[in-house]
Amino acid sequence: MATAPVTHHDAHGHGHHEESWFVHYFWSTDHKMIAKQYMFTGMAMALIGGFFAYCFRMQIAFPGIDVPGFGVVSPNEYNHLITNHGAIMIFWVAMPVLIAAFGNYLIPLMIGCDDMVFPKLNRLSYQIFLLSIVVLIASFFVPGGGFAGAWTMYPPLSAKPEYGLTPLGASLFVTAVALEFVAFLMGGINFVTTAMNSRAPGMRMYDIPMVVWMIVIASILFMASVGPLVAGAVMLLFDQNLGTAFFNPDKGGDPVLWQHLFWFFGHPEVYVVLLPTVGIVAEIITVFARKKLFAYRTVLYTAFGTGVLSFMVWAHHQFIAGIDPRMANIFTITTLLISIPIAEMMFVYIATLYGGAITLTTPMLWALSFIATFLVGGVTGIFLGASGADIYLHDTYFVLAHFHYTFFPIAIIGTFAGLSYWFPKMFGRMMNETLGKIHFWGTIIPFNCIFIPLFVLGAAGEHRRIFDYTNFSELARPELRQLDQFATISLLVMLGFQVLFLFNLFYSLFWGPKAEKNPWKANTLEWTADSPPPHGNWPELPRVYRGPYEYSVPGRDQDYWPQNAQN
Amino acid sequence: MIEILGLPAASTFADDIDRVFTIIFVAVGFWFLLAEGVFFWLIFRFKKKDGVKAQYITGELKSEKRWITVPHNIILLFDIVIVVAAVQVWYDVKQDLPEEPDKQVVRVIAQQWAWTFVHPGPDGKLDTPDDIAKVNEMHVQADRLHHFQLESKDVIHSFSVPVFRLKQDVIPGRVITGWFTPTKTGTYDIQCTEICGVGHALMPAKIVIQTAAEHAEWVAKNSSVAVASAALR
8 A cells, every 4th residue: 555655745745845934833734743733732731731730639628728820719710620620631631642643643654654644634633623722722711711510511510501600611612622523533534544554565464563553443432432422512512502402301301311422432532542552651661671562462452352342331430320220230240341451451561571671761661650550540440330339439539539540641651651752753852861760750659649648538438529628527527638738739749840841851852962763772663764754754665574572582683673674 | 448437337238338349449459469569570570681681472372371361360250259249239229229118208309509308297208288398407317218309400419428328419300219228326418429510519418317216306396397387388
């Protein structure tokens, strides 16, 4: 399938004309530029999401405090902050960085082609994504304020302005989410098509690097699950603005219908963001342990298995939401079953370390910490998937701590791992290792200090989304309040260390030492291109002779064997 | 396990739910410690040493795959134990609705942002003039079966009594029935645990659990007031 990239190549007249500054940075169809746009936009949104977390955590730990940089948090502002923190971190940070940025950057480079098969669709995808951000941020400033009904948008609270008190904010929020989905549908179709059709000659299915497979599977999951939610979002917009009654019980609608539409997407979505990080981690641990990935096919099959199962577990979010109680039994079984492929994946990664020659570089530290922390998220999910225990734990801080122990490793650790690993390729310069390691420990230790106390709080009955616990005598106990304060102070420490990361990022971007083509001595194709790769990636597209993880092959002098090396 | 965190268990099924929690805690705690232990041991054991090349292991051989498939099967076994424990408790609490001749029915009405609890008067029946309606105060009797009927006037709320380990969302347009039997007397929190708007944090209510005699006294005192005010209307 080498013809498709070539035509595109010609259409661009690559190398024959100078692009203007604006076209280069804002109107480019180059997959690498679009990846960087997604990356930096996602990180900018992470700053907003992190700032929101800071504001509401300060209010929880020190109720009524004048939060520096924000002011006193009112109940409505509190609800607004938590709603948008969740939505931003999932839809505007995890998705763009993990799928769109890494997907765009890595797929063409790792499968050996010069660009995505639909470059203009790719550009449009980013532009619509940007539009969704404009709509979202606009919603914060409309009369009545931004939407404050939780990122799950349960009607009737989200459907009727007299309940939610945010007449415009709610509609704009739903619109922004729907636009974001449109953007990622375009991205997804590109990823799957490119990976399936534009591989370098010689690259068979089992020679595809794991991260590419994972992004492809994630894109398939996303595209298969998002339909019901886009439909639901339109129904919700109609309910809000046109007086329909899809979710309005007074006129024969049913509010629980929304929950099904939302979680039918919402649970596969967890795996949509999980899988790219799982792939990133596979690339990094094999390189820095100088090991072949243990049981490549098993990893691939477990990923597919997880994908299929992820469509059958959504109602575990709704055990106590008024669904037929008999249904909970089925969903308990499927939910516990999904623990098996995920556990298997983790075991495979741990087994990969066996017999390795491990160097603890910054990317390796991030990749290993993903395994260590994601295990916590995984095992605590069992408590919530078991219907009997969920009766008590549902909507407590236990749930919150659980999914932060999954999403933080996925979105934050995954991003840091991927960025520090591919930074030399993306920007042609090396990041500072010492600063990187200080930033690693300054992030990972406070992260655990934030969320371990929240497990305890949740098990003690503290529930989510309450702006002030002093009204509840069982929750206002001083020992629980102290745990909350400890978590908040840990958050401040963790946010403080991110300054170090930003410094390292921007300093290395301009003044870091120049990177060679293959600084980590890795096998995959992207390391055979220049750092950074030019438009078109290679002067001549590479050919592939073997799988991506042939490290430390016996009988060879070098401990790596690039995919494109003839022998 | 949950009682040591300072939250008493005050219903017949609270101990069962706590037991499921403990079973899972032990089961997943075992796997967690094992996995993390092996993980950290491997990192330290196989740190790069000069002149030592990494081993070439594909993981595709049956003898190698055993390291994955055996834990896989044991986890499946653990999962089955957890499912059985969880579903048993779930059946008792949510699927089954025990009936007793002297059961008490309380109507729970949620709205933005208050709870109204309608208790039967001395006749023991709801929807009679001697009903006792209380705002943010639920009165029940220890060691007696209670059915609750959840209704919402506006949005979704969630009726949560942490000391009972009980939680049930309240859906507008439906009446959801459930049950509990208190085992301890005292006054505890009722929380709304589903975000319901600006006043979500301002919806605390109390459940007052009394002995049969105390409760009867409370009913007698309050129902006369209820009847009188009904007559005035």
